[in-house]
Amino acid sequence: MEALLHQIFAGIANGGIYASVGLALVMIHQATHHINFAQGEMATFSTFIAWWLIQNGWPYWGAFFFTVAISFALGLLIQRTVLKPVEKAPVLTNVIVFVGLLVIFNALAGWIFDHTIKSFPTPFPKGSLIDTQFFSSHEIGSILVMLCVLGALYAFFRFTPLGLAMRAAAQNPESARLVGVRVSWMLGMGWGLAAAIGAVAGMMIAPIVFLDPNMMGGILLYGFAAALLGGIDNPWGAVIGGFIVGILENLLGAYVIGTELKLTVALILIVGTLTLKPDGLFGKAVVTRV
Amino acid sequence: MNENTNNKWVWIGAAVLLVALCVLPFLVKNFRVFQFNMVMIYAIAVLGLNILTGFNGQISLGHGAFYAIGAYVAAILMDKAGVPYWATLPFSAVICFVVGYLMGFPALRLGGHYLALATFALALAIPQMLKYKGIEEWTGGVQGIVLNKPEAPFELSVLGQPLSADRWLYFYILLVTAIMFLIAWRLLRGRVGRALVAIRDHPIAASAMGVNLPVYKSLTFGVSAAFTGVAGALSATAVAFVSPDSFTSFLSITFLVGVVVGGLASIPGAIAGAIFIQFVPNIADEISKSAPWAIYGIFLILLMYLMPTGVAGLISKIYSRLRGGPAAASAGRSVASAVSQPVGGSQS
């Protein structure tokens, strides 16, 4: 029984991270109707930046927030420069550009920071105040961090004029222009936010799986599964989807399939969701106009 | 009179090309021959992906999976069942066709990014699946399977160079490549090819005109997978080794690069694409271990900005400029317009 509980709790802890990656994907999809295949690599790259800062003597939280800020700027910059020229191009063109970004970030990470596996510190070390029997302190800590991020995002979108403008720009860009919203910049900010969220997710997962250029490959898959499960246009869905994926992954891995086929679980979840319930559990129907 | 002269030149050109291709492996070192073999193998793989993505507009980021399946099927047959290398091809082709056809069904409901996403998921999951301990007895687990390169069945020496294993394989692969390209050419030139392009560009109109969409799309997936599977089977022989880490998601990305560089919906473009993906990493490797991928990434993005129709499209444009005729120009235009049409089923 205890083992089962621990698996569930571990699943919730991981689920928080999948939820964040899923959330980042949903945000970009809502704003641009594209799926950012480079999300994982960008997050890994951000985590490397944080690692480098910490190696050079920065305090953890200083490095953390600086990395988040830089990631935001980087995401914004990429949308404004690399993606703007192909904004109206066909789907395949965009997919290839995203894949190109994926590959560049992965290569840059390896080139600048090399391929040796590195350990990444956690601000919630063992034996600290919040260490408990069921959760390690890092697991609780990362869930808390994720909840803060999600709460901040919710507040931003719900209560600030800028958040409102971003929602408007994503839903109805033409009308948004008519009230003076600079829609292109809103797209850029969406990317910036997604990059920032990815950075946080990366910094939370790195202490567990260790940092190397290929760290986020599998996690991206879980993020996809989370986003799809929750309905690709539903931010809350992505969050709930993330927790579901996390718990399923751990339970299936511990009791059914064994830990080696976890990615296959994600694959089946993705293909299954897309085939059986493409709107996800909470999404709205995607209607194709003739 | 003119047509006969033209035909004569085409035949002479073809003969010259054939002789050149046959002499080539004896002019260069063994390792270079091996690289040529890989170019031909990649050409078949890229052609396979092009059938699906270029002609039919279904985006696959997971064709490395079919390559892997083809390779492992061939390797297991050779290693465990003693099947001769040339007999493994039909098995790989059929198995990959079936897998591809089955994958075609969920793909029917997916357009654009969702299909790319699902196939990308497949590509990411494949190495782990190949390492699975449950099937380790067959697949060799993490270490994979080591094979023997087949030696030439007879002794031969041309221009002082012996007919080594690699050179023998060169001719074998050349023959297979020629056959595969011929099959693709026959398939795509006629009604089938037109139906595929119609499905890509105007799926609803095509359906309304009686093209059976689900059947065509699934069949295309199957055929495309079969082609890439055959390439995988060839690679098992040519490389004499299969392991899970040879078939990461980056392989799928590599094939997509090949399609894009060569040109969407272009059969000869597959060769240009294959040459690119085989040789550019070697050159870039001298700069840095990670550099090939950075080069790929930048190149991909620049290609999308500047030359969305790839090498084939560029040549087509140049050709039409030189020829100056409306037929040539419209051929170039049809490729260009093929790229600029929205690809994949849905999504506004």
Place this chain on the structure above:
Amino acid sequence: MPELLEVKGLKASYGPTQVLFDIDFTLSQGQITTILGANGAGKTTTLRAVCQAVKTSGSVLFDGQQVVGKSTESVVRMGVAQVPDGRGTFTALSVEENLRLGAYVRKDKAEVAIDMEKAYARFPRLKERRNQQAGTLSGGEQQMLAISRALMLRPRMLLLDEPSFGLAPLIVAEIFRILRRINEEEKVSMLLVEQNANLALGLAHHAYLLETGRIVISGPSETIKNDETVRKVYLGY
């Protein structure tokens, strides 16, 4: 006194298709001018051209400033608000959020709050539904919302694209009454594009008739209303 809006030699195209061919018209401060025409005449394109939402060439002077070449967002910031055809409501957002967006570019929070109360006073039905999702409102209510949203900008010029479209006559009459009140009380200048010539001529001071991208008739609406030939040939009644 210079006109509020002075358009000269305006051409507009969608890609290779030209839709407006050298049109001239003006809107005077405090007035309502209407552009009439059948379907496909280019009325909506004209409004989009003023907002720079379509490729244009020629001269569009708003309050003496050249607008051609600016972005839509900049034109809005100059004080031009549009009620688009089809209402353009943010259907997934609440009524109140729609109104807040109308005032997005304004910095004077206190005044914005006053304007919001004014909008609710003018259209009590919106106040009842302030937290409801805008997409659940009826057609007439959405039109009221669209107009209110545009007015939240405190615009110098209001562009209206077929406000009568798809609405019951009673609702349309009410809306047009309110538009007249807004023009008279708050001195908002309006450029109105309409298919329903009768209604438009009843509201506007000045009228232009657009036929396949060209202005064929212009004059005070009284004159046009009373000209039988024009009515029969061009306006169909």
